[in-house]
Amino acid sequence: MIHQARLRILPLVVVLAAAAAQAAYAADFAAFPWPLRLALGLFALSVATAPAYWFGARAEADLAQRLAAGIDTALRRHEHGSLAGHEMKTPLTGIKAYLELLADGDADDDATRAEFLAGIGSQVERLERTIDELLAPMNGGGRRVVQQTAPGAASDAFVQPVTLGKSSSFEGG
Amino acid sequence: MSASILICDDEIHIVRAVQFKLTRSGYDVRCAADGQQAWREIERCPPDLLITDYQMPNMNGLALIERVRERAETRELPVIVLSAKGFELSLRELADRWGVLQVMDKPFSPRQLLRLVEMALMPRAVLAEN
Numbered sequence: 001m002i003h004q005a006r007l008r009i010l011p012l013v014v015v016l017a018a019a020a021a022q023a024a025y026a027a028d029f030a031a032f033p034w035p036l037r038l039a040l041g042l043f044a045l046s047v048a049t050a051p052a053y054w055f056g057a058r059a060e061a062d063l064a065q066r067l068a069a070g071i072d073t074a075l076r077r078h079e080h081g082s083l084a085g086h087e088m089k090t091p092l093t094g095i096k097a098y099l100e101l102l103a104d105g106d107a108d109d110d111a112t113r114a115e116f117l118a119g120i121g122s123q124v125e126r127l128e129r130t131i132d133e134l135l136a137p138m139n140g141g142g143r144r145v146v147q148q149t150a151p152g153a154a155s156d157a158f159v160q161p162v163t164l165g166k167s168s169s170f171e172g173g
Numbered sequence: 174m175s176a177s178i179l180i181c182d183d184e185i186h187i188v189r190a191v192q193f194k195l196t197r198s199g200y201d202v203r204c205a206a207d208g209q210q211a212w213r214e215i216e217r218c219p220p221d222l223l224i225t226d227y228q229m230p231n232m233n234g235l236a237l238i239e240r241v242r243e244r245a246e247t248r249e250l251p252v253i254v255l256s257a258k259g260f261e262l263s264l265r266e267l268a269d270r271w272g273v274l275q276v277m278d279k280p281f282s283p284r285q286l287l288r289l290v291e292m293a294l295m296p297r298a299v300l301a302e303n
Binding site for chain 1: 184186187189190191193194197228257258278279280281282283284
């Protein structure tokens with residue numbers, strides 16, 4: 001804000017100082033009262049220093065702008081990383097939990113085992129979609145979509161990549 | 174009488190796996206899909222232990238814990254937090270200010286969670302036996 005105010009007012013200062021210097025040159029400078037001579041001297045000093053001041057202000061403004069942009073980018077990267085981490089860890093948790101229950105023999109009957117396998121399959125698909133979402137910007141906006149080989153079967157986890165389509169938003173969770 | 178545990182998470186598969194593991198281990202398990210639903214369950218019948226996700230719709234885990242700590246009947250309720258954003262949470266604040274026993278980072282192991290639950294409920298069980 002301060003930098004922008006300085007940038008706006010400086011051209012006016014330069015013009016006024018140049019006009020004052022011109023007036024002093026045309027008139028009998030020594031005959032002027034001392035306050036007027038002092039004021040004209042200050043104007044002349046402004047003319048001499050204004051370019052450096054103006055360029056300095058512009059450099060400061062540029063630096064401030066670059067810093068703000070850098071901070072903004074870092075924050076957005078952090079948010080994106082945080083969101084990506086959350087979106088990947090959530091289905092991983094389901095997969096890990098179901099696998100552990102199956103490995104420990106906690107699922108006593110076929111129905112429960114099939115339920116857990118189907119859960120693993122759906123979470124694998126979700127994880128794939130999330131990874132595609134994350135990689136989409138690097139692949140020119142396209143994404144890989146998956147198709148079930150046998151809808152409803154426990155083998156839903158094994159899916160085939162088919163076509164490229166538009167990107168969709170992250171799932172909640 | 175088995176200890177009652179309330180699980181609160183908006184991820185159905187996580188709730189299902191945790192519920193299965195804890196029920197199989199003999200606990201009386203109730204489930205809620207968000208903080209508001211969990212709070213209604215707590216008001217209806219306070220559990221012996223609350224396991225809650227941190228990031229949820231309607232009311233998040235921290236808001237739920239705040240409510241739990243504000244109410245006299247549930248002020249001492251043991252709480253375990255599940256989170257996929259563990260590194261972003263202030264664990265000290267959760268422990269010191271909100272009395273959270275432990276934050277379990279996702280992906281977690283149901284086996285480890287069960288051990289933690291047993292530890293969290295052990296003093297009560299021992300007291301009940303005496």
